Amino acid sequence: MTDVLVWTIERRLELAKRAELLRKELGELEAEDARLEAAEMVFGQWAEATKPSRTMPIVSNLTLRHPLAVLGAEVVRLDPLMCLPEGFPFTVLIITHGETSVACFVTDSSLPGLSTLPQRWHDALKNLQMSGHSTAPNR
Incomplete structure (x- = not known):
């Protein structure tokens, strides 16, 4: 029974570390997505303003x-x-x-x-x- 309890605690600590890494990666991905969205908007405005017509x-x-x-x-x-x-x-x-x-x-x-x-x-x-x-x- 002790082995199961130790394994459960170790597993939860392992999952907490992974969750923290995933939260950090998610934050980085959201920041990159926001930058790309802004670039897309600026490029779209430029493309509209400079189209041949x-x-x-x-x-x-x-x-x-x-x-x-x-x-x-x-x-x-x-x-x-x-x-x-x-x-x-x-x-x-x-x-x-x-x-x-x-x-x-x-x-x-x-x-x-x-x-x-x-x-x-x-x-x-x-x-x-x-x-x-x-x-x-x-x-």
Whole structure:
């Protein structure tokens, strides 16, 4: 009978130690969960504020007023290259060199309708030309 009593007391002491360790671990887990919940809320607000439908497009217009040359050879054509920063719906880069203007469009493929932007731009320029407005670059 004494052995059972000793075993019971030892077992209860062992369980009390384990329970204390589990309470400490639970406190740490709850603190980590609270930090992650706060981070999730901040990230969610940032993601909402910077989603492409809420941001402005980037449009750059570069006019080169003087002839260009590379290693003595005249530059006769420029092809613009542009990247799309994260969180923006689209970017447009227009380069005017001589009497020619070229445009580069980069769009966020997840947004509907932007894939037709270059064609719509072209059509708008054509309509301007047909209505008698000049599409020539201003100097």
